[in-house]
Amino acid sequence: MRAGIAMLITGYVLSQFYRAFLPVMAPVLQTDLGATPESLGRASGLWFLAFAAMQIPVGWGLDRLGPRRTAAWLLGFGAGGGAALFAVAAEPWHIQAAMVLMGIGCSPVLMGAFFIIAKSFPPAVFGTFAGAVIGIGSIGNIAGSLPMAWAVENLGWRETMWGLAALTFAVAGMIFALVEDPERAPDHGTQKGSLLTLLAMPALWAILPLMFVNYAPAAGLRGLWAGPYLSDVFGMNTSGIGLVTLAMGIAMIIGNFAYGPLDRVFGTRKWVIFFGNLASGLSVLALWAFPSSGVWAVTMLLASAGLFGASFPLMMAHARAFFPAHLTGRGVSLMNLFGIGGVGLFQFSSGWVFEAAKEAGSDPVTAYRALFLFFGLPVLMGLVVYLFSRDRLD
Numbered sequence: 377m378r379a380g381i382a383m384l385i386t387g388y389v390l391s392q393f394y395r396a397f398l399p400v401m402a403p404v405l406q407t408d409l410g411a412t413p414e415s416l417g418r419a420s421g422l423w424f425l426a427f428a429a430m431q432i433p434v435g436w437g438l439d440r441l442g443p444r445r446t447a448a449w450l451l452g453f454g455a456g457g458g459a460a461l462f463a464v465a466a467e468p469w470h471i472q473a474a475m476v477l478m479g480i481g482c483s484p485v486l487m488g489a490f491f492i493i494a495k496s497f498p499p500a501v502f503g504t505f506a507g508a509v510i511g512i513g514s515i516g517n518i519a520g521s522l523p524m525a526w527a528v529e530n531l532g533w534r535e536t537m538w539g540l541a542a543l544t545f546a547v548a549g550m551i552f553a554l555v556e557d558p559e560r561a562p563d564h565g566t567q568k569g570s571l572l573t574l575l576a577m578p579a580l581w582a583i584l585p586l587m588f589v590n591y592a593p594a595a596g597l598r599g600l601w602a603g604p605y606l607s608d609v610f611g612m613n614t615s616g617i618g619l620v621t622l623a624m625g626i627a628m629i630i631g632n633f634a635y636g637p638l639d640r641v642f643g644t645r646k647w648v649i650f651f652g653n654l655a656s657g658l659s660v661l662a663l664w665a666f667p668s669s670g671v672w673a674v675t676m677l678l679a680s681a682g683l684f685g686a687s688f689p690l691m692m693a694h695a696r697a698f699f700p701a702h703l704t705g706r707g708v709s710l711m712n713l714f715g716i717g718g719v720g721l722f723q724f725s726s727g728w729v730f731e732a733a734k735e736a737g738s739d740p741v742t743a744y745r746a747l748f749l750f751f752g753l754p755v756l757m758g759l760v761v762y763l764f765s766r767d768r769l770d
Contacts, residue, residue, distance in 0.1 A: 380555035381492055384443065385512050386547050387451050387485035392516030393524075393540075394455060394478045395423055395595065396625070399603025400525040400618050404533050411468040413604040414727040419472040420600040421724025426479030428717030432571065434484045435709030439702075442557030443488030452548030454481020459541035463534050481544070486513065488555070490708045494696060495558040500769065503645070503693030507636025510689050514632055517598065517625040525618035570703075574710050579698040582765035586758035587691050587711055588718035590653050593660045593751040594685035595719045596726060597678060598624050601747055608740040610671055620675050627679035631686025638690070639769060645694045646767040649687050653755055653762075656684035660752030667741050667748065688715055697768040726750060 398405075398420055405411040411419075430450070437446035458477030465471050486509070493505045527536040574580065597605075602621050606612040612620070635652065639645040659680040666673065692711050699707035726747055733746035 380444070380551075381489055381509075383547065383551045383554050384447060384485050384489040384492070385509055387447060387482075387551055388489065388509065388513035389516035389519070390451070390455060390540075390544055390547060391482035391485055392513050393520045394459075394475075394482055394516075395420070395427075395520075396517045396599045396621075397520035397524050398600055399598075399621055400521060400614055401528060401533055402603045403607065403614055404528055405468075405471065408533075409465060409468055409471070411471060413601075414731055415468040415472070416604075417600055417727035417730065418724055419468075419475045421720050421722075421726070422472050423475040423479040423482075424595070424716050424720025424723050426476045426720075427483045428713050428720050430480050430483035431487070431709040431713035431716070434487055435571070435706035437484065438487060438491045438705030438709065443484070443491050444552060444555040444557050447484040447488040447555065448548050448552035450484050451481050451551065452545055454478065454483075456481065456541050456544040456548060459537050459544055463537035463541060485551075486510070487705070487709050487712055490692065491705050492558055494704045494708065499697060500640070502696050503639050503690045504636040506689035506692055507632045507634075510686070511629050511632035511636075514625065514629040517628055518622060521621040521625050522615070522618035525614045529614060571706055571710055574699070574703060574707055577698060579766055579768075580695055582761055582763075583691065583695050584711075584714050586649070586653065586755075586762040587695070587714040589722075589754040589758040590656070590691060590718075591685060591688050591715050592719045592722040593656060593755060594624075594628060594682045596723050596751055597660075598628065598682060599719075600723060601726065601730075601744075602678060605744050605747075606671075606674075609668055609744060610674075612671070620671070620678065623675050624678045624682040628682040628686050631683040632689060634683075635687050635690045639693065643769070644767055645690055645697075645769060646762075646765055649690055649694065650759060650762060652684045652687045652690075653759055656681055656687075657752050657755030657759070659684065660748055660755070664745050664748035664752060667745050691715070694765070694768065722751065722754075 398416055402416055455478045458474045458481060462474035489509050490506060494502060497505060598621060603617045606617050606620055638648045642648055659677050663677050695711050729746055729750045730743050733743040
């Protein structure tokens with residue numbers, strides 16, 4: 377079981393990498409393929425939308441087929457094939473198609489690990505373990521910053537993507553070999569239910585809106601807009617962008633580990649999530665208010681948005697406390713659908729926001745201010761709804 381979880385976490389490292397590596401590649405893709413920030417924004421958004429759309433079949437697969445087959449086949453053929461397509465891309469739309477395949481391939485690995493944890497460990501420690509999984513997996517976020525910038529500059533971006541394709545196929549094979557499916561709940565064959573059963577639970581209604589928006593700012597800025605923003609406003613090169621995104625990635629890892637046990641430290645999940653997301657939203661709105669305040673200040677605000685925006689595992693634990701046992705797989709995938717689906721929709725539509733704001737003003741700062749408002753304000757709106765949620769630790 378431990379070896380299987382370790383391989384799923386390794387798959388999640390790749391998932392974190394694939395959602396975060398585009399910013400450092402933006403300059404070279406623009407030069408070689410004519411990819412604009414808007415087209416890359418759509419490519420990043422398509423990754424998240426494909427990832428989110430797969431959560432419904434992934435949830436069914438986890439409950440019915442188990443994480444072993446569900447994760448191994450999708451990761452290998454989806455993410456591995458997508459990385460190979462990326463390596464031979466000749467047009468910007470090839471990048472977008474590759475990102476769709478990668479999103480499909482990465483969709484089951486985290487939920488597979490969560491499924492095994494939920495089935496094998498007490499509910500009270502789910503948040504801690506989930507935070508640890510995401511924290512370790514966020515090594516991929518780090519690899520997608522400065523190390524990726526080094527690889528692109530020294531090896532070439534096509535060669536780097538071929539190497540990643542080979543690595544992804546290898547990890548998928550190890551998942552198939554080492555993951556052990558947990559036993560099904562005794563009532564699995566008699567208890568009925570679906571995603572509609574979960575959506576009909578009032579306890580989730582106040583959680584889902586914040587789940588939809590809480591990860592969007594950190595993922596959107598780290599996974600796409602930090603690169604163009606730092607290049608356009610501060611004139612930074614690939615290495616400089618890699619350093620800033622590295623700082624944000626480290627902050628996100630720290631946040632994932634920190635959030636996990638805080639529910640037991642303070643005796644509440646609701647208020648840890650509330651005040652953490654409040655700090656995240658205010659950090660993004662500070663970027664809106666002071667978009668050109670200097671590289672150091674901007675780096676600190678981006679890192680703050682990443683640190684406090686890492687509440688995903690604790691929000692998953694909050695909702696997990698209300699799931700029926702036989703719907704665990706579909707429950708965690710439903711939450712992931714909302715969390716990653718929100719990121720995808722924000723990413724995809726952020727390109728339109730940027731284009732409209734850029735046309736309205738000649739100063740690039742104006743366009744990025746619109747983006748920061750677009751990402752930050754919905755978090756505060758989600759918090760208003762979340763105030764009506766019911767706290768629960770067991």
